Amino acid sequence: MSGLTLIAEVLRRPAQVVERIEREGTLAVDGPRLLAAFAGGAALFGFVIGMDRSPLQGMFAALKLPVLLLLPLMLVLPALPALWRACDVEVAYGRLAVASLVGATRAAVLAAAAAPVWWLAAPLLDYHVAVLAFAGALAAVGAPGLWVVGEAIPAGGRDRWLARVGTLAFLGLATMQTGWMLRPFVARPHGEVVLFRTVEQDVFQSLGTTARSSVGVYDTPSEDTGW
């Protein structure tokens, strides 16, 4: 299967891609292709996100967005088989790894497809609204990727809802905090263009601050650290 065909199948029939890779044992060949598609799609979206401020910010975001999308998944992955086993669902780590790779690729390709929309809409967005829109866009493209992982888990077990909630919670928290540590992606209009900002507070406090700022309620300058 060629690279482009693989990407098309990941978008249209991701569950079948997972089954095929597991059945035919082609992770060694398809894995690098999926990683390449993932990195390309995420980098393109990151570049468009940061480009609104400057090409340098675009390049910084292009480097960081693939890390943002993949690192939380890789950190949480080892815990998932144990979490599902607690609900009497046996799922092999290898199957979850393949599903995660396919899901992440799907999310990254969808993000790349959304890049033109962001490119056109970004000049119209206020900084704080842009930050919230960025978080919303990540959630929107991440959901189809997470669906792939969910579909790879065998049926049955008890209290599956508990394992699902736990999986989403682990991944969501890890992604949010990773994004916070890797910021900025959406640069402040008059701020310095930097690769990383100093780690201050945590993601929940910052999102709350940004949400309030987007409706005109500003905290004191020392607390308004933004994204």
Add this chain to the structure above:
Amino acid sequence: MVTLGLLAGWLLAGLLVAALLARRSAPAGAVLGALVAWPLLVPLLGERAARGTHGERIDRALDELLATLADPAAGDVGFSGDLTGLRAALHRLDARLALVDKLLAEQPDTPSAAALHDARAAALADIERVLAEVAELRVQVGLVALAGDGAALRSRLRELSARAAALGEVHVHGRDGDVAVRPPPPADGRG
């Protein structure tokens, strides 16, 4: 400092996994990918499946075909697929054959031994049929190199690549759902 330490640890783990994959002759893409995405590619380390007695023949036949296809003198056959799935399927079937041989050697007189013999014969016939076809295709690459028309060859290569899913298929027939083995039909439709 903590962040740098964690990053160094991550990269070290990636180097280790990449080195192990390289020792197992994994594709270059998998080795490079493992440097940063090793948690996703670490299952490759566990894929060292049991090898049967025909493992070397299988690898040699497919490697020779791939080398012939890649030879510049062969011209552009235009086959963009790969035979990884077929190779993996042949090895899995060979490993199952090895298990069956072991069982038959240990328990030759059980009631199911006759059916197991039939299944073994069908699986071995599958492997021999595919290896014969691979050898034939290699010769046909030479014909394409001289005559220039690779359409039929490309078609047979794609078909060979797709046969992975059908290898060793077990067909259920007979009364009461007794499992018996009927080899899949030949690829050319005869029989």
